[in-house]
Amino acid sequence: MTSYTAEFDDIPGTRVFTAERAKKGYELNQFCMSLMKEANRERFKADERAYLDETKMSEEQKRAVLDRDYNTMIDLGGQIYFLAKIFATDGLSYLQAVSTMTGMPTDEYQQMMISGGRSPEGWRSIKDGN
Template structure:
């Protein structure tokens, strides 16, 4: 829903409520800026997630690398991207997953002008 209370189909608006609910997830992602934190995350992701007090839903989204679900659970795309980077993913890889496509399909779609407004 946008600031005027209008629903935007297929869109999660990152507002104050989303920011509050996603704080643990976003704090975890921001910690991954440091190499030592990335090493800890890779070595024991469950302990790392517990340290940041992620909800069970957030933990499952991180386990599955379900970036769209992370956003629905309050993740900020600029922060949760860092989780994908730990796996060597790049922006097109993450966005393709969110769109339900392979990276190759997503890149080809974008080369052809992106999605049409009707589909």
């Protein structure tokens, strides 16, 4: 990771998809792409653990998928457009899934976004605590 991209990790709630994350998340993202095929979605829904165990994903990545912890999946190299295959398989809209990443109910998240998103005021640096 370059010093420039490392600075993005200091912004609370921001995860930039870097080359390092792409490499780390390759197997996770390949799993997500496998869900584009109906037969694979059905196999996954029938026995998630067994399907995941057929992949080369790390145990930590598998646990994040099973827990539907999208923030952790992103930290582990998941790219949001690939992760969308998981929440689509679960029957969730993009809005519903992304709202879970904020800890906000879907209707509150939607209203926040309609109103222009989060305020730029407030906590701006993890390391500085402000």
